[in-house]
Every structure is written in structure tokens, then in C-alpha cells.
Amino acid sequence: MSESQTMTFNVGPHHSAAIGPFRIKIETDGEMVVSSEPDMGYLHRGIEKVAERMSWTGFMPYTDRVDYLSAIHCNLAYALAVESLSGIAVPARASSIRVLAGELNRIASHLLALGHLANNLGAGTVLLYALRDREKINNLFEMLCGARLTYSYVRIGGVAADVTEGFIEKTYEFVEYLLPKLKEYHDLLSNNRIFMGRLARVGVVTQAMAIDCGLTGPTLRAAGMKYDVRKNAAYCGYQKFDFTVPTGNGEVGTMGDAFDRYIVRMREIDQAVSIIKQALDALPEGAFSTPLPRLFKAPKGEAYAAVES
Numbered sequence: 001m002s003e004s005q006t007m008t009f010n011v012g013p014h015h016s017a018a019i020g021p022f023r024i025k026i027e028t029d030g031e032m033v034v035s036s037e038p039d040m041g042y043l044h045r046g047i048e049k050v051a052e053r054m055s056w057t058g059f060m061p062y063t064d065r066v067d068y069l070s071a072i073h074c075n076l077a078y079a080l081a082v083e084s085l086s087g088i089a090v091p092a093r094a095s096s097i098r099v100l101a102g103e104l105n106r107i108a109s110h111l112l113a114l115g116h117l118a119n120n121l122g123a124g125t126v127l128l129y130a131l132r133d134r135e136k137i138n139n140l141f142e143m144l145c146g147a148r149l150t151y152s153y154v155r156i157g158g159v160a161a162d163v164t165e166g167f168i169e170k171t172y173e174f175v176e177y178l179l180p181k182l183k184e185y186h187d188l189l190s191n192n193r194i195f196m197g198r199l200a201r202v203g204v205v206t207q208a209m210a211i212d213c214g215l216t217g218p219t220l221r222a223a224g225m226k227y228d229v230r231k232n233a234a235y236c237g238y239q240k241f242d243f244t245v246p247t248g249n250g251e252v253g254t255m256g257d258a259f260d261r262y263i264v265r266m267r268e269i270d271q272a273v274s275i276i277k278q279a280l281d282a283l284p285e286g287a288f289s290t291p292l293p294r295l296f297k298a299p300k301g302e303a304y305a306a307v308e309s
Helices: 047-052 060-064 068-086 092-120 124-145 167-190 193-199 207-212 217-222 258-281
Strands: 007-011 023-029 032-039
Touching: 047 060, 060 068, 068 092, 092 124, 092 167, 092 258, 124 167, 167 193, 167 258, 193 258, 207 217, 217 258
Parallel strands: none
Antiparallel strands: 007 023, 023 032
16 A cells, blocks of 8 residues: 655745745645645735824725735725724715725626636636636726726725716626626536536635634635625625625535635626626715815724625
């Protein structure tokens, strides 16, 4: 009976599949990861110390860089915390615009994850399709706030500006365009036996492991845990929207495997499209922000805010 042999290798610090310098030392036995040693901090800039010398409003652009692929949610988490600390009421229109921008950003982020997953498995064409569709969202954000990546669009008390002329119509056009494209992705990948075989029963993360490691988002839900901040601790009026929370169920392999993480993100795109349409259909009238003093200063204290990015 042959003994199993493990292989140890480095991923990074500059790796084509990673965004930003990051190194991890991995020991594997086939496709099973036996141990890992992450080496982080290549991009450490001391953002907490930077915040100490910034104004409350001036710090917002720094939040974009926490996760520049999901910058709206980083803006929003900071704004919600400051608003909670300061007792600032946000207009209904501003909250709906935040939801609209957040769900567009969620689709863009998930499309990029989908594209790079497919590319790493050898399906490079799918990455090009995903980038094509994500580019349309970048165009919408450029129309909305003038930026295509790090937006700084959310402000303490609301958003930087109201929706621009033609934005609502263009967003309606985009969601109608995307729906048949999602079917194409499912035809290319979700129903592809080779794709399913590469992901099924690979990289299994159980509920217990996810909770012990503090995992959140699609990874936690892929493990079967039906937890979504938008449902469990609703913010920005999410409780008014009708949507479901997709979870993994091991439909082609084992609950919490790589395929479940893929399919949860795909189904979250479906739900994001539904939320966007609801937000567009019922966008309230009124102000897009609560006026604040030019040199706004929050009171001393502590506040915590969580968002689903």
C-alpha cells in the first residue's frame, strides 16, 4: 500500500490569479489542501492611522480601497457606522439609490469572480464574456458618479449626487440585456459535465469550518448557512424588497464545495437583478442626501455597521 506524498509550493506574492501582492505557502495531497501559511501585509498602509488625521467626510475615498471590486459596499459600511454614531437620518430616496448602486456593484463583483474561476479552469472565453457584461456596469457607474472603479459615491447622510439623466433608462436596458446572458452562462458552465466534475467535492467548507474561521458572504451561504445581512439585519430599507437567499445544498457534489460557491454567486446575480428592478420601479421622490456642516464632526463613541458585499 503506497504512502501518500504531499507537495509544498508558494502561491504568489505576484500570481496571475491573485489581485494584489499576496503569498500563501500551501501543502497539498492531490487536490486536498493539508496545510497553509498565509503571508499577508504586502499592501499594508496603516489605514487606521491614516484615518486619525482625516476628516470624517474626507476619509471616504480610503474606504474604496478596502475592496476596490466592491467599493460601494465599503463606502456604505463606513457611512452607516458614522450615521449610527451621529444619529443622522438618511432620506428614503438616498437609501434606494444606495441599494441600486450596491446591487449593480454586487453583479459586477460576482461576474469577475465567475470569469476568473472559468479562466482558471481553462474556459478563457467565459472570462471575456464576463468582462464584456461587467463593462456595461462600469459604464453605468461612470454615468452615475463619473468613476468606473473606486466610486466614493456614498456620502455620510446619503449619496454624492442624484441619479443622472438617462441613468434609470440605461439601467432598465441593462437588466433586460443581462437576463438572457445569465442563461448563456448556465448553459456554458452550470450544465457542463466537465465544469461540474472539476468543482464537485473540491475545496469543501462545512458550516462548522465556516463559522470557526469567521467566513461570511457567498462562502458561508454555500456551506448551507442561510445568513444574509440584508435579511437578518436589514439596512437601507432592504426589508421592503422581495428576494431570496441562495444557499448551497451539494446538488452535484458535497455541500460547501467549489461548485456550491459558484452556483450561489450565480443565483445571487439573479436576485440582484430582481432587487434592481424593484428599486427602479419604486424609486421615491425627495432629497438624495441630508445636508451636513462643511466641517462635520461625529460625536465621541463607538458604532458598528455590517453590509453584505
